[in-house]
Amino acid sequence: MGKLNSFVIVFSQTQNIYYPGQTLQGHVTVDLNDTMKMRGIRLRFEGKAKVEWTEGSGDNEKDYSAKEKYFKDDILLDGRGADMPVTETNSKTVGCLCCESGPINANFTIDRQGYVPGEAIILKAEIDNMSDGQIESSSVTLTMETTFRVKHKTKHKQTKVAKLKHGSILMGEHDYWNGDKLVIPPLPPSYLACCSIIDVKYILMLTVRPPGLTFDLNIHLPVIIGTIPLQSVFDSHPAIMHPAAYRETSSSFPTPSAYPPGETLPTDTFSSGAGYASPVNPPQRSALPPPSYAECVFGKVNIAEEGDTKYVKGDTEYAPAYTYYNWGHKPSALPV
Known part of the structure; x- marks a missing residue:
């Protein structure tokens, strides 16, 4: 063996x-x-x-x-992919072959790759400006990469969903991201299990803007957004509150996949009237409350279908709601 x-x-x-x-x-x-x-x-x-x-x-x-x-x-x-730290480095030399200056070096670290909406991604980075000019700025952006598939055709779309920014870095100076928090807004989970025509992935990118016309220095780190926090993360947070920064939906009964570890459907859901028989030994419910739900950060879209006439009534503006854990983090700014 x-x-x-x-x-x-x-x-x-x-x-x-x-x-x-x-x-x-x-x-x-x-x-x-x-x-x-x-x-x-x-x-x-x-x-x-x-x-x-x-x-x-x-x-x-x-x-x-x-x-x-x-x-x-x-x-x-x-x-790797859930609870292990991830670190990447990159460097760039500013100038042309005849007049190159010193390099710009950067390293970028996150404590893990698995998160849920409402959590804060703890950012750590170090940027060394050894060039002959002033770095304009550095920023970290969370981007949703969506792939749409139809027969014989694929379409890709990138949407920025959250961003933090630092200021300029003088020649010969350093800048540190020492625990800055980028809060994840209400978003669909990664991968969309059981869906073959839409795929969702998330990328966290550190961008350093060098002086002059030089291209940006970028470092990409993939992150996974789910609906249930890692158990170690759950244990370190207080009871979940309703989201304050995003509009809560009227739904009061979460889907089974969104329950935290140990949570199950309430036993009173199973009755003969509903067509179910109560389990012989139903599992005990956890003392932890279920998550709240919040409207997607992208807002509402028109869901009217082609062929609808003036006789089709009702509200055609709709926004999906996603699991959101409000652990007291102030939401990060949306990218401009």
């Missing part, structure tokens, strides 16, 4: 049947007999069906088969 002694998944519940919205809990044990390099440990949930049979015999034998996939979700349990 090499370095791996055992790789075991054990569920906390003993039953094999789960009702919709119930939290599936357990633990994964990885036992090694020596150091092993790995990029991470992922847990995959997959629902699918397959049928197959054979008819006839000999030369007349024929196979029949079909399959369907109902869901496929991956969760990163450990490794």
Whole structure:
């Protein structure tokens, strides 16, 4: 077996049947007999069906088969991409070959890659201006990269959603981002599981604007925006309050995927009148309250459909609402 002694998944519940919205809990044990390099440990949930049979015999034998996939979700349990620090560096020389000045050096660090709306990304950066001129400014921008797919065609769109900025840096001087907080506004989660025509990713970019006509120095760090905070983050924050900076929606019942670890649907939801039977041993609800919901930072759009006539009534302005954890952070400025 090499370095791996055992790789075991054990569920906390003993039953094999789960009702919709119930939290599936357990633990994964990885036992090694020596150091092993790995990029991470992922847990995959997959629902699918397959049928197959054979008819006839000999030369007349024929196979029949079909399959369907109902869901496929991956969760990163450990490794880069969720709770590990990420650091990148870059440098740029200002000027041309005949009159080059000293370099501009920068490094950029975030404490992890996994966040939820309402959390603050703690920014750390160091910029050394060894050039012969004054750096105009430095800034950090959170950008949403959206990919739209149709048959035989793909479209990409970049939208800036939050930004922080520092001032100029004199020749020979340094500037430090020492824990600046960029707060994530209400946004859709990364990747959009179960959606094959829209993909969403987020990039955090440090931009340094050198003197003269030189191109900007950029450092990109990918971040993952989800709906449930990391357990270590949850434990370090007080109880969740309603969002103050963004307009809360009237929805009072969150979807199962947005519940924090340990949360489940309220047991009074399951009644014979609703067509469900109460579970024999319903899991205990966590003392932590569910998240609030806030209108998307991009605001409302017109959802009127082509072919609608004047007889179609109702409000055609709509804005989706997303999970938002208000832990007291002042929202970052929207990019101009």
